[in-house]
Amino acid sequence: MSVVTADDADVHRGSPPKRGEWTVDDLARTPEDGVRRELFNGELIVSPAPILLHQRAALAIRDALQAACPPDLEVFVAPVDYEIALDTSFQPDVVVLRRADIDILDGVVRKPAVVVVEVLSKSTRKFDLEDKPKAYGNSGVERHWTFDPLTAHFVARRWLGAKYAEVAEARGEQRIRLDEPYPVEICPAEIING
Known part of the structure; x- marks a missing residue:
C-alpha cells in the first residue's frame, strides 16, 4: 500500500x-x-493504518521523550493535527510541544513544534523523508527525527535555515544521547522491543 x-x-x-x-x-x-x-x-x-511495529516504535519514542521531558514541554502521539499553513496539515507520529503553545481543547497545533518524529513505513516513507521535512523546517520546527522500525535506524536532524542537517544517528544496539531539546537517550533496538 x-x-x-x-x-x-x-x-x-x-x-x-x-x-x-x-x-x-x-x-x-x-x-x-x-x-x-x-x-x-x-x-x-x-x-493506511500503520503496522503494529510502527505503533510500538512511536509509543517507545514517546516514552523515552516523556521520561526526560521538562515541565514546560509536553509529548504527544498521533493523531495530532499540526497546521503549518492554510493548505498544509501533518500528523507527526510523535511531537514535542511547548505547553504555552497548547490549547488542549482545540486539538490543533498552530505554533512550531519543538521536535517532530516520523516513524517510517512503506506507505509513507517518501512523504516523510522528502516532502514533510522542508515544510516542517519552513514552519519553524528546529528538530526533525526519523526512525525506521524495519532497520532499527534512528536519525536526528536540526534545521539550518534551508534544510535539515543530521546531528546524530544510531542503528541496532547503538545508544546515543541527544542534548537538544533536552537530554534523552535513544537506542533503536530498545525502541523496536518497546
Missing part, C-alpha cells in the same frame, strides 16, 4: 474541493472515522 491523494465525496461532507485546493477548514469537515488524513500544498493525503 502507498500514500494516496484523494478528492472524492466519501471523505468530505457535501461537495469536496478540487484536487490541490483543499484547506485545513476542508480537512476539519471530514468525518472523524479514524482515517489518517494530512494536507500537503492543498492535496489531501490518505494513509
Whole structure:
C-alpha cells in the first residue's frame, strides 16, 4: 500500500474541493472515522493504518521523550493535527510541544513544534523523508527525527535555515544521547522491543 491523494465525496461532507485546493477548514469537515488524513500544498493525503511495529516504535519514542521531558514541554502521539499553513496539515507520529503553545481543547497545533518524529513505513516513507521535512523546517520546527522500525535506524536532524542537517544517528544496539531539546537517550533496538 502507498500514500494516496484523494478528492472524492466519501471523505468530505457535501461537495469536496478540487484536487490541490483543499484547506485545513476542508480537512476539519471530514468525518472523524479514524482515517489518517494530512494536507500537503492543498492535496489531501490518505494513509493506511500503520503496522503494529510502527505503533510500538512511536509509543517507545514517546516514552523515552516523556521520561526526560521538562515541565514546560509536553509529548504527544498521533493523531495530532499540526497546521503549518492554510493548505498544509501533518500528523507527526510523535511531537514535542511547548505547553504555552497548547490549547488542549482545540486539538490543533498552530505554533512550531519543538521536535517532530516520523516513524517510517512503506506507505509513507517518501512523504516523510522528502516532502514533510522542508515544510516542517519552513514552519519553524528546529528538530526533525526519523526512525525506521524495519532497520532499527534512528536519525536526528536540526534545521539550518534551508534544510535539515543530521546531528546524530544510531542503528541496532547503538545508544546515543541527544542534548537538544533536552537530554534523552535513544537506542533503536530498545525502541523496536518497546
